[in-house]
Amino acid sequence: MSDGQRSPATGNGQIVVSGLTKQYRNVRAVNDLSFTVEPGRVTGFLGPNGAGKTTTLRMLLNLVTPTSGTATISGYRYADLPAPSRHVGAVLEASSAHKGRTGLNHLRVIAAAAGLPAQRADEVLALVGLTPAAKRKFKGYSLGMKQRLGIAAAMLGDPQVLILDEPANGLDPEGIRWMRGFLKSLATEGRTVLVSSHLLSEMQLLADDVVIIAAGQLVRQGPVEQVIGSMAESGRVRVRTPQTDELTKALTELSATVQPDGPDGLLVTGVDAAAVGRAALAARVELHELTTERPDLEGVFLELTAGKAGIR
Numbered sequence: 001m002s003d004g005q006r007s008p009a010t011g012n013g014q015i016v017v018s019g020l021t022k023q024y025r026n027v028r029a030v031n032d033l034s035f036t037v038e039p040g041r042v043t044g045f046l047g048p049n050g051a052g053k054t055t056t057l058r059m060l061l062n063l064v065t066p067t068s069g070t071a072t073i074s075g076y077r078y079a080d081l082p083a084p085s086r087h088v089g090a091v092l093e094a095s096s097a098h099k100g101r102t103g104l105n106h107l108r109v110i111a112a113a114a115g116l117p118a119q120r121a122d123e124v125l126a127l128v129g130l131t132p133a134a135k136r137k138f139k140g141y142s143l144g145m146k147q148r149l150g151i152a153a154a155m156l157g158d159p160q161v162l163i164l165d166e167p168a169n170g171l172d173p174e175g176i177r178w179m180r181g182f183l184k185s186l187a188t189e190g191r192t193v194l195v196s197s198h199l200l201s202e203m204q205l206l207a208d209d210v211v212i213i214a215a216g217q218l219v220r221q222g223p224v225e226q227v228i229g230s231m232a233e234s235g236r237v238r239v240r241t242p243q244t245d246e247l248t249k250a251l252t253e254l255s256a257t258v259q260p261d262g263p264d265g266l267l268v269t270g271v272d273a274a275a276v277g278r279a280a281l282a283a284r285v286e287l288h289e290l291t292t293e294r295p296d297l298e299g300v301f302l303e304l305t306a307g308k309a310g311i312r
């Protein structure tokens, strides 16, 4: 609450997912998934379409029953938290509300149902910058305003933990920038912020940590820079040369993997740019370009999830 009151079940805000599995009739949506999410950080939950992100978040929030495994928030299963709405705020899809209701009234109704003071509605509207639209009807809200209203509702109980499913969906660049600043500031206050997304470039700007899943399974978890760095070691070298055949032969002898890239280009993995340059010199091959490609999160993500069908 704004007066600093916290739920008795506040705990540390850590999220622990352990051996979590969800089997639907024909689909194993989540498959023995384990990861942790720390307070004071923004954690990006990444995966291609159908990877199991939404199912995992719904299991965390007790909206879907796991087939096996556990998901806890501050040591409690969501259903066992004494005052869940004061401990965990969630935005699972763009906010829906009674079309004729104003944004402020929408929040007041939710606050009343959760036993929170009506004044909290005004406070959270201000928090998300919607005060000027407080008295406007929901049906006139833009998608960006609806997203903000959803976040405002999630913040009513001043939660330690915030869970958002694709919050940047449909936002314009200004809205995305606002969201980024807002979520970072919540983490700076010591809250746990877990955000699912397939917008990898956005996650690179927003997240401190990432959890990457594909086909229901963990692919990689760690600080963004570490995940990118671990891939950078096996980064690609781009080469342009009029003598592609000679260079391919020389590099293959070094056990490098060489792929053609246009008529005079090669993409080389398994050796660094210096090794490619030395091999070219030794083989008297003329080089027109020699570049190490530093992978960004998008590249890491595609590489890590390659071959794992997202849609199952």
Ligand SMILES: Nc1ncnc2c1ncn2[C@@H]1O[C@H](COP(=O)(O)OP(=O)(O)OP(=O)(O)O)[C@@H](O)[C@H]1O
Pocket (backbone or CB within 6 Å): 024, 025, 027, 028, 029, 047, 048, 049, 050, 051, 052, 053, 054, 055, 056, 198, 311, 312
């Ligand atoms: N209620 C359900 N019944 C049957 N299958 C389901 C159900 N919910 C999800 N699935 C399937 O489980 C898999 C994971 O879906 P989920 O929505 O969790 O993925 P996601 O990573 O959130 O994907 P997206 O980014 O597309 O939202 C998909 O194959 C989906 O079709």
